[in-house]
Amino acid sequence: MLFLFLQAECILSGMNTIHSNYNKIVVDFERFFIVVMVCINVCMREDNFVCSGCGVSGYKRPSVLKKFRNHFCSRDCSSKHKNTNVEVKCSSCNVLIKKKQSTLNKSKNHFCSTTCFGKFKENKIKLNCLQCNNIFLRELSAIRLNNFCSCDCAYKYRNKAITINCSQCNKIFLKAPSQIKNKKNNFCSVECQHKFANKKVQVKCLVCDVLFMKYLCNSIKNPRHCCSKECYYILIREKKDWGSTRSKLEIAIENKLNLLYGFEIRYNKTDIGYELDIYIPVLDLAIEINGIFHYEAIFGEKELLRRQEIDKEKVVECRELGIKLFVIDVSKDKNNKKVMAQRILEVEGIVRDRIRELGYVGQMVLEI
Numbered sequence: 001m002l003f004l005f006l007q008a009e010c011i012l013s014g015m016n017t018i019h020s021n022y023n024k025i026v027v028d029f030e031r032f033f034i035v036v037m038v039c040i041n042v043c044m045r046e047d048n049f050v051c052s053g054c055g056v057s058g059y060k061r062p063s064v065l066k067k068f069r070n071h072f073c074s075r076d077c078s079s080k081h082k083n084t085n086v087e088v089k090c091s092s093c094n095v096l097i098k099k100k101q102s103t104l105n106k107s108k109n110h111f112c113s114t115t116c117f118g119k120f121k122e123n124k125i126k127l128n129c130l131q132c133n134n135i136f137l138r139e140l141s142a143i144r145l146n147n148f149c150s151c152d153c154a155y156k157y158r159n160k161a162i163t164i165n166c167s168q169c170n171k172i173f174l175k176a177p178s179q180i181k182n183k184k185n186n187f188c189s190v191e192c193q194h195k196f197a198n199k200k201v202q203v204k205c206l207v208c209d210v211l212f213m214k215y216l217c218n219s220i221k222n223p224r225h226c227c228s229k230e231c232y233y234i235l236i237r238e239k240k241d242w243g244s245t246r247s248k249l250e251i252a253i254e255n256k257l258n259l260l261y262g263f264e265i266r267y268n269k270t271d272i273g274y275e276l277d278i279y280i281p282v283l284d285l286a287i288e289i290n291g292i293f294h295y296e297a298i299f300g301e302k303e304l305l306r307r308q309e310i311d312k313e314k315v316v317e318c319r320e321l322g323i324k325l326f327v328i329d330v331s332k333d334k335n336n337k338k339v340m341a342q343r344i345l346e347v348e349g350i351v352r353d354r355i356r357e358l359g360y361v362g363q364m365v366l367e368i
Helices: 002-006 024-045 062-067 075-083 114-122 149-156 190-197 216-221 229-238 248-260 301-321 336-357
Strands: 087-091 095-101 124-128 135-139 162-165 173-177 200-204 209-216 264-267 274-279 284-290 324-329
Touching: 095 209, 114 324, 190 216, 200 216, 209 216, 248 264, 248 274, 248 336, 284 301, 284 336, 301 324, 324 336
Parallel strands: 284 324
Antiparallel strands: 087 095, 124 135, 162 173, 200 209, 264 274, 274 284
């Protein structure tokens, strides 16, 4: 088998590997293998540029392609392209002139002579200053979107003060737009800023209805007020009505099942006393999608044990109510589209199998 490989000859390198001496064969075989691998890499590459000189396609590293506009297959093509003359119009007198390709990209305006260049420079237009509204002359080549008669006017325009109200004392004062952009509250002095920061407001606890004092800045940042840590934990466990604890996979499964089926599907509802990720009352089917928090102590051992006890109680409750419960372990899944698509197909398969098992016909499928 080795000898058959040694008899091969590379098309690009043209090297033959047949020798009578075994040591030479081994050395030449290693060399032959490297050359063949290089040849294969060259042959398998797809052409990613066209020569700007002769139009021949070729391959270049992507990092090199980003650096330059024009690409060439050889130095000869590059020099020919640079020295080719292109006809352009004079920016002053509109006469056709010939210029080298290499000099075209250096400037926007091209001139046939120094006199035309001087005339073009002398051409000036009347403009109004944005700051002082004075009329002034400016060259065509120097016109911008915002034009000013002097550097002082440009500086004044950028730092033009605006009248605003102080957030503490409501006093009207002037401030530059650059200092207002990213600030919600603006103050006329440092004293007002300190007073506002130390200002306290009376708020009501959302759990026990106790009135307590809270810093104004904290009350704006955190509008859900709790008088203690205990009340905060109760609010999260029992009265939480903001945010979302659902994963991307659960949301994707919900969207897919709603498209496929017409019967009622309940998501993250406590119909059995415990929250079920997916519950279909018509099929007596429940699906739980358990992430890493159900198997590892991410928030501590106590929280893990509590969660695992709830999972066991769910299984018992579903068995008593005659609900078929499926638990899908996604704790080791990678966060990519391919894995997510596989999990969605798995859930679809569970629902289809249950439909066949019960022989359900009703508003079963809206499938295309």
